[in-house]
Amino acid sequence: MDKYIDAHIHLDKYSNEELKKMFHELPFQLSLVTVSCDLESCKRNLALAEIYPFVKPAFGFHPEQGLPSDNDISDLFSWINAxxxxxAAVGEVGLPYYLRSEEDIKLDGYIELLEEFIKLAKRWDKPIVLHAVYEDTPVVCDLLEKHSIKKAHFHWFKGDISAVSRLISNDYSISFTPDIVYxxxxxxxxRDYPLDKMMAETDGPWAxxxxxxxxxxxxxxxxxxxxTLAEIKEISFNSALNQVYENTKSFYNID
Incomplete structure (x- = not known):
């Protein structure tokens, strides 16, 4: 049976009934890295991992929302520490690119919070899952380089040639969603990114x-x-599938 790993999904946003149906329908062997948005999200993802051993939870705070209070940050970090x-990883963390297009917000607090998560990833030798696109990429790379982070995953990455080059030079990983098809x-x-640094994701339930x-x-x-990846790279489907699977398995230390 083919093996897949969804490198980035929000399982906590699916109902229990939706998850039971999803897992029953799978035509292949699957593991999933489920990322968190806040403390309650972390708790639900951990609960799901305790039910489904193929679910690998990441804990963090999604940046596309208002900053948490100092008390909320303290509670979140205390829970994650415990x-x-x-x-499996620290995430999803990063900078609020899309929120800034809707609201006039300052980045300082988000950058400070992201750096605290980066310090956790370094201290505990965990991979980090990043929400960082376009002009936010250099800011995040500066922080990763400052703390000598090696295992960084830029999920659903989008950026210009200079950003892509910087990620490649640092051996950072990226993942693609189903929008690669269209x-x-x-x-x-x-087409330009190294195949051995790629993972597949759905970012579900995003439509x-x-x-x-x-x-x-x-x-x-x-x-x-x-x-579609196989067509772009001009390799067989099985070669693409096996490479992406091994990349993700190794990056997240999945058994």
Missing amino acids: HKDQM EKEIQNLI FEGPFKNKPTHPAMMAHSIS
Whole structure:
């Protein structure tokens, strides 16, 4: 049976019934790295991991929302510290690129919070899952380099040539979503990125367009994504699938 790893999904945003249906329908062996948005999200992802051994939880604070209070930050870090041995990675963390297009917000507090998460990843030797695109990429790279972080995963990455070059020079990993099937920007980026630094994700339940329009986001969509990757890289589907699987397994230390 083929093996897949969804490198970035928000399982906590699915209902229990949706998850039971999803896992029952899978046509392949699957592991999932489920990222967290806040403390309650962390708790639900951990609870899911205790039910489903193929679920690997990451703990963090999603940046596309208002900053938490000092008390909330303290509670979150205390909880993560207490459960650090049960987490696969620190994440999802980063900078609020899309929120800034809607609101006039300052980055200083977000940068400070991100650096604290980076310090945790360094201290505990954990991978870190990053929400950082376009002009936010250099800021995040500066922090990663400052703390000598090696295992950094830029999920659903988008950026210009200079940003791509910097990620490649640091051996950072990226992942692609099902929009690789229909988005030229993503296809062009993937064409130039090293295959051994790529992972597949769904970012579910985020909805997609193209052949996935009006369909609930499901890990099975990765087969279509990886097929497109194989076409772009001019290799067989099995070669692309095996490489992406091994990349993700190694990056997240998945058994």
